[in-house]
Amino acid sequence: MNILVLGAGQLARMMSLEGAPLNLHVRAYDVGSEQIIHPLTFHSFEQTLVEAIAMVDVITCEFEHIPDDVLELCCQSGKFFPGKAAIKTGGDRSIEKNLLEKSGVPSAPFKLITEREHLIEAVSLLGLPLVIKTCQAGYDGKGQWRLKSLEQVDEIWAEMAGFIASGSDDFPHTIIAEKMIPFDREVSVIGARDKAGNVHIYPVTENQHTDGVLTLSLAAEIDANVQQQAIDAFHKLATSMDYVGVLAIEFFDVDGQLMVNEIAPRVHNSGHWSQQGTACSQFENHLRAVAGLPLGDTQLQKPSVMINVLGQASISSKVLEISDVKSHWYGKAQRAGRKMGHINVSAPTNVELGQKLLQLAALLPEADYPGVLATGQRLIKS
Numbered sequence: 001m002n003i004l005v006l007g008a009g010q011l012a013r014m015m016s017l018e019g020a021p022l023n024l025h026v027r028a029y030d031v032g033s034e035q036i037i038h039p040l041t042f043h044s045f046e047q048t049l050v051e052a053i054a055m056v057d058v059i060t061c062e063f064e065h066i067p068d069d070v071l072e073l074c075c076q077s078g079k080f081f082p083g084k085a086a087i088k089t090g091g092d093r094s095i096e097k098n099l100l101e102k103s104g105v106p107s108a109p110f111k112l113i114t115e116r117e118h119l120i121e122a123v124s125l126l127g128l129p130l131v132i133k134t135c136q137a138g139y140d141g142k143g144q145w146r147l148k149s150l151e152q153v154d155e156i157w158a159e160m161a162g163f164i165a166s167g168s169d170d171f172p173h174t175i176i177a178e179k180m181i182p183f184d185r186e187v188s189v190i191g192a193r194d195k196a197g198n199v200h201i202y203p204v205t206e207n208q209h210t211d212g213v214l215t216l217s218l219a220a221e222i223d224a225n226v227q228q229q230a231i232d233a234f235h236k237l238a239t240s241m242d243y244v245g246v247l248a249i250e251f252f253d254v255d256g257q258l259m260v261n262e263i264a265p266r267v268h269n270s271g272h273w274s275q276q277g278t279a280c281s282q283f284e285n286h287l288r289a290v291a292g293l294p295l296g297d298t299q300l301q302k303p304s305v306m307i308n309v310l311g312q313a314s315i316s317s318k319v320l321e322i323s324d325v326k327s328h329w330y331g332k333a334q335r336a337g338r339k340m341g342h343i344n345v346s347a348p349t350n351v352e353l354g355q356k357l358l359q360l361a362a363l364l365p366e367a368d369y370p371g372v373l374a375t376g377q378r379l380i381k382s
């Protein structure tokens with residue numbers, strides 16, 4: 001079976017790697033160059049998008065900011081999963097907030113902003129500080145402002161007005177102001193839903209961000225109450241979108257109560273640990289779901305940690321001397337802060353996982369790999 005993935009980055013690459021043994025062959029549409037390429041070799045198939053849509057059996061995506069005309073073409077073919085509504089929801093925070101409200105899933109209180117006056121209203125409604133986000137753009141914490149005092153309003157509004165003005169009648173640009181949530185930690189849940197509505201959900205993952213970018217994810221035994229809240233949210237959101245494929249939901253954990261931060265209608269960075277912590281990774285399960293195959297096991301087999309490699313072109317090869325440690329490189333040109341690859345590490349117990357993280361911390365400088373040492377120390381005590 002041939003599968004077209006919209007987007008040609010690391011997520012398409014990892015789908016390709018996991019699809020091949022299932023006889024699922026991935027080609028990727030690079031939105032920038034408008035080329036259909038092999039996501040591992042970057043070799044061009046010398047094919048137009050229309051030709052690729054006609055020849056593949058299934059179409060899916062690795063990101064949500066898909067140009068409207070491309071999404072339209074793919075949807076018209078009847079081959080596209082998870083579906084237009086899910087992509088529109090994931091690609092626009094205002095639509096996402098509507099879905100969350102409609103589904104009865106708690107999320108940060110917010111106000112939509114299209115005029116300067118709304119910003120002042122948001123301050124009196126939600127209080128300070130506020131997290132201000134573009135609705136239709138942004139990733140890895142980009143397209144965001146923090147409003148801490150009223151004196152900043154003019155400066156931030158000047159930047160916001162630029163974004164709003166760059167929209168059009170067909171594609172209006174909006175901004176959302178969210179209450180700053182004093183969370184204890186950030187977690188996410190990833191699950192797969194197939195065409196018949198069967199759902200397989202991975203254990204809740206704890207995520208550490210540095211400067212708005214995910215640096216480390218930990219999948220270990222999790223409080224049953226937290227897991228249940230995540231499962232409930234997953235069912236509500238996936239059902240209301242009639243979702244097919246892997247869906248990720250990011251949450252703030254405030255004193256054991258989960259509040260949704262955002263959703264991603266795709267495989268997600270915080271699920272990369274599933275490549276070795278479970279029998280069936282998020283990439284394989286996504287392909288299984290969209291290809292109409294049975295979903296695979298999502299139980300945690302071994303506590304696992306994923307460490308992002310950001311902006312580094314290489315790591316010490318000694319890392320690979322530690323058992324159950326694997327590197328995954330994305331084949332990208334080096335750029336400061338860019339997601340270049342990740343490292344997965346697993347162990348039979350939390351304590352052993354902690355010990356491996358201490359070994360890794362000696363090889364990975366704290367400045368470039370924050371949280372490895374502290375997470376190791378915490379797991380050893382657990």
Ligand code: ATP
Pocket residue numbers: 108131133138139140141142178179180181182183186209212213214250261262
């Ligand atoms: P990504 O695509 O990497 O997930 P993003 O750019 O879509 O990120 P968000 O996930 O919305 O943006 O925000 C990035 C980070 O900013 C969050 O992981 C969290 O640490 C912080 N953050 C966002 N919204 C809030 C909020 N309302 N209260 C407190 N912190 C927040």
Ligand code: MG
Pocket residue numbers: 250261262
């Ligand atoms: Mg996020």
